[in-house]
Amino acid sequence: MSPSAALRLHAEIESPRPLRALAGEVTVRGWCLAEDLPAPPPVRLVTAAGILPLTGRSARTDVPQLFPASAAASQCGFVISGPLPAGVHLASLEAQRPDGEWQRFRQLTLAVAAPPFAAVLDEPIAQGTLRDRVKVGGWALSFTEPIAELTLRYGHREIECDTGLPRVDVPARFPGVAPAGRSGFQSRDFLVAGHGPVRVRARLASGRIALAPTKVVFSVASDENHAADLDLTVPRLGLAEDGATRPADLSPPDRTARPLNVLFVLHGSFASNSALHVAALANELAVTGHACAVAVPHDLATLAHHDRPAFRGLTFAEAEAGFVYPDGRGPDVIHAWTTRENVRLLTEKLRARHGAPVIVHLEDNEQQLLALILGRDFAALDRMGDAELDRLVPPDLSHPHRSRTFLAAADGITVITTRLREFAPADKSCLTLWPAADARHFYPRPRPDRFRAVLDAAPGETVLFYHGNVHAANAAEVRELYAAVVELNRSGPPVTLIRTGLDRVALPGELAAAAAPYVLNLGQILHHRHLPALMALADIFVQPGGPDAFNDYRFPSKLPEFFALGRPVVLPRTNLGTLVRHGTDAYVLDRADAAGIAAAVRELRADRTLAEKLGRGAVAFAEKHFSWRRSAAALANFYFSLAPS
Numbered sequence: 001m002s003p004s005a006a007l008r009l010h011a012e013i014e015s016p017r018p019l020r021a022l023a024g025e026v027t028v029r030g031w032c033l034a035e036d037l038p039a040p041p042p043v044r045l046v047t048a049a050g051i052l053p054l055t056g057r058s059a060r061t062d063v064p065q066l067f068p069a070s071a072a073a074s075q076c077g078f079v080i081s082g083p084l085p086a087g088v089h090l091a092s093l094e095a096q097r098p099d100g101e102w103q104r105f106r107q108l109t110l111a112v113a114a115p116p117f118a119a120v121l122d123e124p125i126a127q128g129t130l131r132d133r134v135k136v137g138g139w140a141l142s143f144t145e146p147i148a149e150l151t152l153r154y155g156h157r158e159i160e161c162d163t164g165l166p167r168v169d170v171p172a173r174f175p176g177v178a179p180a181g182r183s184g185f186q187s188r189d190f191l192v193a194g195h196g197p198v199r200v201r202a203r204l205a206s207g208r209i210a211l212a213p214t215k216v217v218f219s220v221a222s223d224e225n226h227a228a229d230l231d232l233t234v235p236r237l238g239l240a241e242d243g244a245t246r247p248a249d250l251s252p253p254d255r256t257a258r259p260l261n262v263l264f265v266l267h268g269s270f271a272s273n274s275a276l277h278v279a280a281l282a283n284e285l286a287v288t289g290h291a292c293a294v295a296v297p298h299d300l301a302t303l304a305h306h307d308r309p310a311f312r313g314l315t316f317a318e319a320e321a322g323f324v325y326p327d328g329r330g331p332d333v334i335h336a337w338t339t340r341e342n343v344r345l346l347t348e349k350l351r352a353r354h355g356a357p358v359i360v361h362l363e364d365n366e367q368q369l370l371a372l373i374l375g376r377d378f379a380a381l382d383r384m385g386d387a388e389l390d391r392l393v394p395p396d397l398s399h400p401h402r403s404r405t406f407l408a409a410a411d412g413i414t415v416i417t418t419r420l421r422e423f424a425p426a427d428k429s430c431l432t433l434w435p436a437a438d439a440r441h442f443y444p445r446p447r448p449d450r451f452r453a454v455l456d457a458a459p460g461e462t463v464l465f466y467h468g469n470v471h472a473a474n475a476a477e478v479r480e481l482y483a484a485v486v487e488l489n490r491s492g493p494p495v496t497l498i499r500t501g502l503d504r505v506a507l508p509g510e511l512a513a514a515a516a517p518y519v520l521n522l523g524q525i526l527h528h529r530h531l532p533a534l535m536a537l538a539d540i541f542v543q544p545g546g547p548d549a550f551n552d553y554r555f556p557s558k559l560p561e562f563f564a565l566g567r568p569v570v571l572p573r574t575n576l577g578t579l580v581r582h583g584t585d586a587y588v589l590d591r592a593d594a595a596g597i598a599a600a601v602r603e604l605r606a607d608r609t610l611a612e613k614l615g616r617g618a619v620a621f622a623e624k625h626f627s628w629r630r631s632a633a634a635l636a637n638f639y640f641s642l643a644p645s
Helices: 180-181 273-287 300-307 316-319 339-356 366-374 378-383 384-393 401-407 419-421 449-453 474-493 509-518 526-536 558-565 593-607 608-625 628-642
Strands: 009-013 019-021 025-034 043-047 050-058 076-085 087-096 101-113 117-123 128-129 137-142 149-153 155-164 186-187 194-204 209-220 261-266 293-298 310-313 333-337 358-362 412-415 430-432 462-467 493-500 519-522 540-542 571-573 586-590
Touching: 009 087, 009 101, 019 025, 019 558, 025 043, 025 050, 025 087, 025 273, 025 586, 043 076, 043 101, 043 509, 050 194, 050 593, 101 593, 117 194, 117 209, 137 149, 137 155, 137 180, 137 209, 149 571, 155 378, 261 316, 261 339, 293 316, 300 310, 300 333, 310 449, 316 339, 333 339, 333 493, 333 608, 339 401, 358 558, 358 628, 366 378, 384 401, 419 430, 430 474, 462 526, 462 558, 462 593, 474 493, 474 509, 474 593, 493 526, 509 519, 540 593, 558 571, 571 593, 593 608
Parallel strands: 019 101, 128 209, 261 293, 261 333, 293 310, 333 358, 358 412, 412 430, 462 493, 462 540, 493 519, 540 571, 571 586
Antiparallel strands: 009 025, 025 076, 043 050, 043 087, 050 076, 087 101, 117 137, 137 186, 149 155, 149 194, 155 186, 194 209
């Protein structure tokens, strides 16, 4: 370049320095002008990995004050943006001269971090609004772990995609990233009716969820399941929070002076009810400084169902293979969550390796549960030999003989309700741990009347709510709830039952058909924190059942959540029903069967004063008796009494 051809450039880079680009996307902002030119020159960013051109101009009010004689000063702002591969690059900022040559005015170091997840939708369009019912595609790339599942979300819709399709362009953008060449995806089906910006959602191999926005909006008016005159673009009617009595912010608990490494061994996945209890206790223990891990036998990906877990999730195989806590040690305490066979087997292996004290938790009459599920009398099962029982008892239930040996060898026992102490050896230290509700989400909420106005079939409708799975142990009592709903609709104002959960045991065909018009079954709600907004639709909560060998020893985990929402709770005189005051804390029935439930609902509908009293009483009872923080503090003290110093 001859001296006479050089531009007299003035420039400033205003992006934070040192320059760091996250997720592979580089953006550099600043200004540049040449004293010799009437207009700002084109600029670019040059690296060995690629060149990023000028992408935008911006007006400047400050530069004209520095260069009042320059006509270009007011429009000399620039933006350069685009992708660069991960790594540290020596970058030059250059301005173009009138002869077409480029002149460097800044040189700097640019660090580009690989995005944990990147995705682009580009078939049939890469930006704008798509209104056609077509299949769509693009590419998605995780830089940390494989993609297990990919979906597209827009409006209230989610459509599945096939992954692993070839892409010839993505490797050039991400050189050295092995999966880039097979990062393509395509929707399995044509778009269905729905409206909204599109996001790419990936479930990764670890179960972690990753999201990436796109520049595309889907606006499909109708499909074969939606009439053309159905307007899906109207404003969404939400489950409003106005008037909700949120809990007061809890001050952080004191940090423990003696942090423990705690391992919970859970009999099911993180989608089970038991996992709600374990996760809540582990989170509270972690807040005080204890390191917690929870081992599950399968479906580690279900950890994503929990809101901001503060503990480590791992599989039984990972726990057995050996793992260490952040301090480099193993567990100080092993808390076996029930005497189920899969839990017992892993716990005994871990105790032999680590020498840590073992606490066993009881939450059900395991003997009755085994008898109900196998359809056999427990006394007959108990008389069988171990070899025969080994063939009969599945891994997720308790072996009649081996579970007793397991309890006898435990260093301590925790129980969900005092009655379960009957199964604990008399010489064992025992702690009763009542469940609670997650105070971040379960608190008194007003009824969303605007939403109810759309939901209700007729004025004066009553809504009941029941969440939980139906299985062999509770199928009979859930049938009573359905029968009560049918009877109430036959003899008075309409009643709707909102249900969530899975039905592992079907209702009798005649009852199912009779109840179908009055039941809104929402299926399984994967994220438990989404339940309270739905529960707020209810006027009354009902826990069906009655005293028996199953109910007397359990504590339904939904009850603390019922009480926390501030609605009248109808429940039988068993487990918690033996401790609450009828007419003050709840509506207590000798048996919450079809006749009893129907009578209770009629009385509460007719007596609004009583209903309001019971709603207030439920909240007061919950505040006094249900607290995961208090339960976790008691549990930590129990651990200290058993764990060696």
